[in-house]
Amino acid sequence: KNQVEQSPQSLIILEGKNCTLQCNYTVSPFSNLRWYKQDTGRGPVSLTIMTFSENTKSNGRYTATLDADTKQSSLHITASQLSDSASYICVVSSLNTGNQFYFGTGTSLTVIP
């Protein structure tokens, strides 16, 4: 069964600290993996996208890693800011025809001053 699991479910960190969010998946055949940031009451916005041949990608203070062998990904946030408070969703797409996207339930991050 194609599934995406994220951990932790929620996280509270102090402003300026780093954190790492995890995503494990069983989606096959794998096409690519995305991390989205979703502010409360808004639609998700893409942070990074990685295909099977990429194992790291950065977008400013966000760095995503992908291990296609163990089917794990992480999103590392450096020097967190209050504006990083949001839900972070891992989405894995498959090469199957039809609907290809499998969503995690997200990690809710709260950055406190």
Place this chain on the structure above:
Amino acid sequence: DTGVSQDPRHKITKRGQNVTFRCDPISEHNRLYWYRQTLGQGPEFLTYFQNEAQLEKSRLLSDRFSAERPKGSFSTLEIQRTEQGDSAMYLCASSFPRGRGPAIYNEQFFGPGTRLTVL
């Protein structure tokens, strides 16, 4: 702004009423998706279109739900006889798959969502 727009942004309705939401995708995107999202959960797939054809529907899409994309551009999602359990954020996304085989690249761009509250 991702280029995908949704209207309205918020809708409050009484139980039993019908509601219709609209999504305008990025113009060159041939795929359009509808999702439902409740608080603390990830988006749940409802249905998707390739051009004007509705190719897949989730079991979540009961008989009270219908979606259309008549000209392969904008799409509407209608909920008839709304129930309190329909209260959620309804998200639309569009994409344009590129490449072939393992290099296929299909990135979704999401709209801001329509927040539905059924009283």
